[in-house]
Each structure stands twice: as C-alpha cells, then as structure tokens.
Amino acid sequence: MIQQPEGSVLAVRNLTKIYPNGACAVNGITLSIASDDFLVVIGSSGAGKSTFLRCLNRLVTPTSGEIYLGGDEVTRASGRALRGVRRRVGMIFQQFNLVRRLTVLENVLVGRLRFCSGPVEGGSSLFRRFSRAEQELAFSLLRQVGIEQLAYQRADALSGGQQQRVAIARTLAQHPDVFLADEPIASLDPKSSEVIMGLLRTIHEERGIPVVINLHHIDFARCYAKRVVGISGGSLVFDGRPDELTPEVVEAIYGKGRHAPEPVSICA
Ligand SMILES: Nc1ncnc2c1ncn2[C@@H]1O[C@H](COP(=O)(O)OP(=O)(O)OP(=O)(O)O)[C@@H](O)[C@H]1O
Numbered sequence: 001m002i003q004q005p006e007g008s009v010l011a012v013r014n015l016t017k018i019y020p021n022g023a024c025a026v027n028g029i030t031l032s033i034a035s036d037d038f039l040v041v042i043g044s045s046g047a048g049k050s051t052f053l054r055c056l057n058r059l060v061t062p063t064s065g066e067i068y069l070g071g072d073e074v075t076r077a078s079g080r081a082l083r084g085v086r087r088r089v090g091m092i093f094q095q096f097n098l099v100r101r102l103t104v105l106e107n108v109l110v111g112r113l114r115f116c117s118g119p120v121e122g123g124s125s126l127f128r129r130f131s132r133a134e135q136e137l138a139f140s141l142l143r144q145v146g147i148e149q150l151a152y153q154r155a156d157a158l159s160g161g162q163q164q165r166v167a168i169a170r171t172l173a174q175h176p177d178v179f180l181a182d183e184p185i186a187s188l189d190p191k192s193s194e195v196i197m198g199l200l201r202t203i204h205e206e207r208g209i210p211v212v213i214n215l216h217h218i219d220f221a222r223c224y225a226k227r228v229v230g231i232s233g234g235s236l237v238f239d240g241r242p243d244e245l246t247p248e249v250v251e252a253i254y255g256k257g258r259h260a261p262e263p264v265s266i267c268a
C-alpha cells in the first residue's frame with residue numbers, strides 16, 4: 001500500500017543506515033519534502049548529511065526504513081525502477097563529477113543518457129548518439145546556467161564555479177522531480193558560491209521542484225533556505241524556518257561547546 005503523505009514529492013520514514021563497519025550514519029529520520037521546499041540540511045562533519053542525501057536516490061542503500069517518491073517505494077526498487085528513481089532524483093556534488101576529457105556540451109548530454117537505451121560510449125561516438133533537438137536542449141540549459149559560450153571547451157579547462165554550472169545543467173537535462181546538492185559550494189570562492197546558490201534557487205522557483213542542499217555554512221542556510229533541517233549523530237534534531245535557528249538550536253545541531261563553521265560575509 002502506498003503511504004506517501006499527501007502533497008509530498010518525497011517522503012522518508014524511519015530511515016536508518018548502518019555501514020558494514022557498524023557506523024550508524026542515519027538513525028531513524030522521518031521527513032516529508034514538498035514541491036515548495038527549498039531545504040538546506042546542516043550539521044557538523046560526520047553528522048550523516050551525505051549519507052542521508054545519498055539514500056534518497058539510492059547511491060547508498062538504506063539498512064531500514066522507507067522512501068516514497070511520487071507514490072513509488074525507493075528502497076526496494078531495482079533494475080528499470082531503480083534507473084527511473086535515479087533519473088527522477090537528480091544530484092550534484094562538491095567535486096562536480098564531470099567527465100573531464102569531454103566538452104561541456106557532451107557533459108550535459110550525458111544527463112540525457114538516462115533517457116537512452118544501450119551501452120554508454122565515450123568521445124565523439126557519444127556525441128553522435130544525440131539528435132539535433134537533444135543538442136539544442138543542452139544548449140538551452142547551458143544558456144540558463146550562463147555558460148553557453150563555453151559549450152565546446154573541455155570540462156577540465158573550466159573554473160570550479162563553471163564546472164558546477166555544467167553539473168547543474170547536466171542534472172537538469174534528466175528532468176528531475178527533485179534536485180539534490182551535496183555541499184555544492186564547498187570547493188568554491190564566496191562569489192561563485194553565491195552564483196551557484198542563486199541558480200539553485202532559480203531552478204526551484206521556475207521549475208517548481210523541491211531542492212535539498214547539504215551545507216556546512218550555516219550563514220548560507222540562513223540566507224537562502226526556506227526550510228532548514230539539522231542533523232546530529234544521524235538523527236533529525238531540528239526542522240524549521242531559518243529565523244528559528246536560535247543559539248540554542250545551533251548548539252543542539254552542532255553540539256555543546258562546539259561551534260558552527262565561521263560566518264562568511266554573504267547575502268545580498
Ligand atoms: N562508506 C562508508 N563506510 C563506513 N562509514 C561511513 C561511510 N561513509 C560515511 N561513513 C560514516 O558515517 C557517518 C556519517 O558520514 P557522512 O559522510 O554521511 O557525514 P556528513 O554529515 O556528510 O559529513 P561531512 O560534513 O564531513 O561531509 C560518519 O561517521 C562517517 O565516518
């Protein structure tokens with residue numbers, strides 16, 4: 001029976017992940033994510049943020065609990081259903097994860113491979129698989145993230161901020177229902193960080209899809225999030241608005257006597 005709460009795009013119930021070495025990274029998290037959520041997950045290093053996000057698209061297989069995506073149960077999906085989950089739950093990472101020797105355009109087209117059947121090939125043979133319409137779609141996505149002029153550059157010739165824009169365009173190419181970002185600005189300078197956070201906000205507003213972002217910086221969470229979730233020791237310890245992040249709440253998230261990462265000067 002489908003038990004997804006009404007109005008949620010993604011729902012998690014009693015999610016737990018214990019790694020084979022015994023580390024309990026996620027401990028019984030229950031959470032519903034709706035299309036109007038621009039949600040930032042905060043917590044200290046090792047709190048379980050990445051593990052939580054990776055469970056949502058089954059990059060990590062949960063030990064127990066349930067995840068519902070548009071009525072489908074994610075934790076038991078396999079084969080074609082699992083590929084469908086991975087297409088619908090798009091994700092970007094701190095290290096961008098581009099194919100370095102491919103061009104920017106080809107990297108975006110990689111996002112379209114989830115719509116193709118057959119083996120994945122590399123180089124120019126990859127490029128020839130795509131119709132003119134697919135290539136135009138890739139160009140329009142590059143335009144949306146502001147780097148259309150870099151379409152024929154190799155990915156490894158780009159700055160970190162530009163590479164993250166390519167990763168965003170690649171993820172958009174798979175038409176996700178949910179957009180996840182694991183520390184998307186951790187390798188970037190403050191200016192590029194603001195550009196990337198702004199792009200994620202625009203994606204949320206224009207496409208009407210939920211965006212879930214893991215962040216170290218509490219200040220970026222305060223500036224950009226509509227909703228903040230705090231994780232400590234694998235457990236959900238806060239779920240509220242950014243203006244509810246009082247010093248007591250911050251201490252509960254980051255631990256007594258421990259401090260949140262240093263504030264950075266941001267926010268227009
Ligand atoms: N593949 C793994 N095998 C065993 N333990 C792991 C694995 N990945 C993570 N862990 C452990 O699970 C816990 C949560 O790790 P996770 O990477 O999810 O935290 P995080 O909040 O994302 O941390 P950070 O802010 O440093 O990225 C940690 O104790 C970590 O050591």
Ligand SMILES: [Mg+2]
Pocket residue numbers: 049050051183214
């Ligand atoms: Mg992490």
